Amino acid sequence: MSLPFFTTDDGDIVLRTGPVLGPWHSFRVHKLILSLASPVFRDMFTFPQPPNQNQNEEHQLPIVDVPETPKVIDTILRLVYPGVESPKITDLSIVPALLSAADKYNLTSIGHILKGTLKGFLPGDSFEVYVIACRFGFLEVAREATMVSTTRSILRRDYGEAIQHISNAGLFRFVRFVQAREFEGLSKIEEFLGWYNLHARCDCEHWVDSQDLYYRLAKEVGEEFVQNPRVELGGLLRVLDKVPDPPPGCEPPPNTAEFYHDGGDEEAFNCPLLSMSIRDKLMDVATELNYLNHRLLNKAFEGGVGGGTPMYSI
Numbered sequence: 001m002s003l004p005f006f007t008t009d010d011g012d013i014v015l016r017t018g019p020v021l022g023p024w025h026s027f028r029v030h031k032l033i034l035s036l037a038s039p040v041f042r043d044m045f046t047f048p049q050p051p052n053q054n055q056n057e058e059h060q061l062p063i064v065d066v067p068e069t070p071k072v073i074d075t076i077l078r079l080v081y082p083g084v085e086s087p088k089i090t091d092l093s094i095v096p097a098l099l100s101a102a103d104k105y106n107l108t109s110i111g112h113i114l115k116g117t118l119k120g121f122l123p124g125d126s127f128e129v130y131v132i133a134c135r136f137g138f139l140e141v142a143r144e145a146t147m148v149s150t151t152r153s154i155l156r157r158d159y160g161e162a163i164q165h166i167s168n169a170g171l172f173r174f175v176r177f178v179q180a181r182e183f184e185g186l187s188k189i190e191e192f193l194g195w196y197n198l199h200a201r202c203d204c205e206h207w208v209d210s211q212d213l214y215y216r217l218a219k220e221v222g223e224e225f226v227q228n229p230r231v232e233l234g235g236l237l238r239v240l241d242k243v244p245d246p247p248p249g250c251e252p253p254p255n256t257a258e259f260y261h262d263g264g265d266e267e268a269f270n271c272p273l274l275s276m277s278i279r280d281k282l283m284d285v286a287t288e289l290n291y292l293n294h295r296l297l298n299k300a301f302e303g304g305v306g307g308g309t310p311m312y313s314i
Contacts, residue, residue, distance in 0.1 A: 013045065014063045017073050025070035027077060028061070037080040038105040072097045079110045086113070092121050092128055096165070099136050115141060123148035130174055131166045143301055147293055148230060149178050177300040181229060184296070185289050186222050192285045193218040217278075221285065229293060233286040237279070 011028035035042035044064060066073060075098060078087045089095065095118055102110050119141050121129050126149040133142035154175065163171070193214065220239045224231050 012061065014061050015066055015073060015077075016063050017066050017068055017070055025073075026063075027073060029077060033081060037109060038107050040105045068097065068101050072101055076101055076105075076107065076110070079113060080107060089117050092125050092132075095121075096132055096135065099132070103136075119144065127154060127174070131163070131170075134167075134170045135165050139301065143297055146174055146177055146300065147297055149174070150226060150229060151178055151182050152226070154178060173300050177296055181293060181296050182226060184292055185225050185229070188288050188292065189218055189222045189225060189285055192281055192288070193221060221282070225289060229289075231286070231289065233283055236282040236286055240278070240282075 011030055013029060013031050013034075015027040015029055017025055017027075031041075031045050035045060068076075071094060075087050075089065075094070078084050089098075095114065099111075099114055101107070102114060115138055118129055118132060118138065122145055126145045130142055130145035130149065133139075133145060166174075217239070221236055224235060224239050228235065
């Protein structure tokens with residue numbers, strides 16, 4: 001049984017693979033192309049074939065049996081064949097098998113492609129991406145996956161087999177970073193947006209009502225940070241739209257938060273409870289959270305990703 005593409009009449013060798021239970025799949029391919037892509041295949045093709053044992057009955061071509069699944073071999077071939085559209089890899093579970101096969105056959109030309117494919121699964125599958133990145137020595141991808149991970153994303157998932165491919169040290173590093181960043185980030189938000197800190201910069205007769213307003217502001221900013229640890233100033237300003245209107249007697253802000261983010265920041269909010277100083281505070285928060293993220297990340301990865309000798313250059 002052959003998959004549709006790799007059945008060319010001028011192919012001069014057959015790669016044969018199949019699951020433990022199920023039909024064989026044969027790929028009629030070209031020695032030259034595979035030899036140029038892989039020194040392992042080049043050396044493999046020099047081995048003499050046993051007489052009448054590895055011959056294709058239909059085409060009388062030498063057969064090389066490979067242990068990878070048909071899906072992995074098909075994807076690998078589509079990545080190395082010139083003039084062929086690269087396959088769209090939408091299943092993260094196949095990526096480790098592809099990386100293992102690329103390492104096994106020394107297919108260095110597709111390593112960066114698979115690395116980019118792995119990054120494409122962020123931020124949704126951040127922990128799985130982190131595990132794979134550590135396993136194959138992709139420091140940059142491991143850092144990026146860690147940076148976008150959240151405590152909630154860790155706790156709500158059943159990682160199954162993925163957890164078996166990470167060392168205790170790697171798992172500890174990941175969890176410790178995410179928890180430390182969340183704890184310190186929320187502390188910084190409380191420090192910058194606490195009621196006393198903000199109220200001291202405002203002159204408003206509704207100071208009693210401001211307590212709830214500032215509490216809600218800090219709570220909403222903290223919630224935004226917990227869901228998106230890489231939140232920037234624009235995201236924090238949009239949080240202002242979730243905060244209740246100022247107390248009766250104060251005029252509400254004349255524009256939405258986006259207005260102030262997009263260039264209207266010369267005008268102050270009419271209500272002194274949300275004076276223009278709040279934008280400065282949110283800018284300070286965004287800067288501090290970004291610094292915190294990178295500081296903790298550098299500390300977490302100062303010894304590399306661990307897990308032994310990486311398969312690829314990082």
